[in-house]
Amino acid sequence: MTDTEPLTRDLQPEGISSSLIRTSDESKTNPSGARRSNDRMAAMEEHPALLPDVLVSELFGQTPPRTVRRNRLARWRSDPLTWLFVGPLLAYLIAFMALPSIAVLISAFRDDAGHFTTQYVQALTQTQYLLGLKNTLTLSFFSALIGAVLGALLAWLALGPGSPGWLRRPLLAFSGVASNFAGIPLALAFLMTLGSTGVVTRLLAGAGFDLSRTGFSLFNVWGLVVVYLYFQIPLMVILIAPALEGLRAEWAEAAENLGASRTVYWRRIGLPIIAPALLACATMLFGNAFATYATPYALTSGTVALLPLQIAAVMTGNVLSEPQMGRAIALLIIVIMLITVALYTYFDRLSSRWRP
């Protein structure tokens, strides 16, 4: 109502004070306001300046009271401008994200004649797809676990208290790039480092150490873990940095004043506070690894069975299989991603308690 009825505002001072005055006067001066904002909570929500965000969530909790929710619906319906501004984005996401996902769901359950069938979903239990699932899960889990631990350590060393300040910006810039480093550039970089004629391999051979005798290879799941860490660690740095910065120095000082050692501080205060954020970020890393396609494609050209590669092989016609099979695998990935998002949301909610 602030823009459609400018009349009431012209007489008032600008800024927060104006919204204060308007809230109290609204039901009198504003005819439509009587309908909308006799509910005090809704009025507060419309003027967040009145109430700090923390208080709003304290008062309303995660789910707002029923009355507020009904009011929201009414406002949504009664304000055509909202449709104009937010509508295109929603429509786009429905058209190019929601509907295609539903298409995947439906077509995974339909045979060529259009009848309902579970044959494709059942075919997921074939050895190759089970192996693909196992490999993808192993790769994602370990690259997420190691990436989260090392990434948090790196962020702590480079961004935490006592770290050299000049490291901050270069590290964040590098992390932004490296977390997107994928596909052939990454594959080439590692081939030229740890491949059979790679720089490090030759250096080690010169020192009398044969890397291939240790069983290490870039072209299996464990080799891929080493490569994935190149983007997982930087991603962790980016994701965890805000949480690390949220660890207030006062907490450490207070603990110290009460006689706690560094170890006790970390065990009883630091880690418990940051643990949900660590878990949330690790979940994100897991999802990131699970979705990765370009890097294993460039590095192994399909010799390691991974679900994303298997979908693509079906889609590009590299293997003899029906398109529905690819959609059945896509469905499996969607299910795993949904679980990942649910876990992430849960951990993120836990960690948001400590955000300022």
Place this chain on the structure above:
Amino acid sequence: MRAGKFLSGAALSLFALYFFVPLGSLFANSLWAGGDVYNFSAYSEVLRERGFTDALMLTGQVAAETIILTLAITFPAAYWVNLRSAHLRPLLSALSVVAFIIPPIVLVSGISAFYTGPEWFVGTPHYLVAAYTVLAIPYTYRALDNGMRSLNLQTLSEAAQSVGASWGTLLRRIILPNVRGAVLGAVLLILTLSLGEFTIANVLLYQSFPVYMTYIASSKATGSAALALSALLLTWGAMYLLLNLESGAARRARRTQEAK
């Protein structure tokens, strides 16, 4: 304390080794010109390669269209959420998380299952743009939302309108100059995304820049390494610019806060 400093220094050096040795070997290999000869010939050769210009043109076109389309639909939504419809923020945040987490391979599988026509859409670069926009929306929305949230748009808009500014003036003279940093950041992010995206282009058989890079790697590893390194440096420069913009915006925000 000194032992701790030494340990953290050692750990940081190990990280540095892990991150810079592969880049170093990539660089060394891109300079290799057979035998003991090392020069920049791979860089100049790859530029003359057939297909390079086409791939770059295609990627440029897709990037430009994705930037325009993404901003056109995300900017109004982010603006409105910050101005009037704060109650929609949870919905949009949730949607952008979903768009962020959806694997490109699943997205492309869904889009190609759902859209099989019309002809001006399927099989043209527009098809790629449609998919890239979904990938770009989460980054763009986050960047714009963060940029606008620190502004207190409501106060700005009310102040402008109370001195008689029209919608157009408000947008042109108040809103856009203030969110320029956020918009530029979003543009850079979309650009890097389009420059690096491989999955969708490869599956849909488009010869975009990353696909081209992969394709020549099998015949010309040094040329591919040269391209990879150039692209990496470009992205790095863009990212550095982005961080500088952000800290500039933060400084400005702090100044405004202090002024209050």
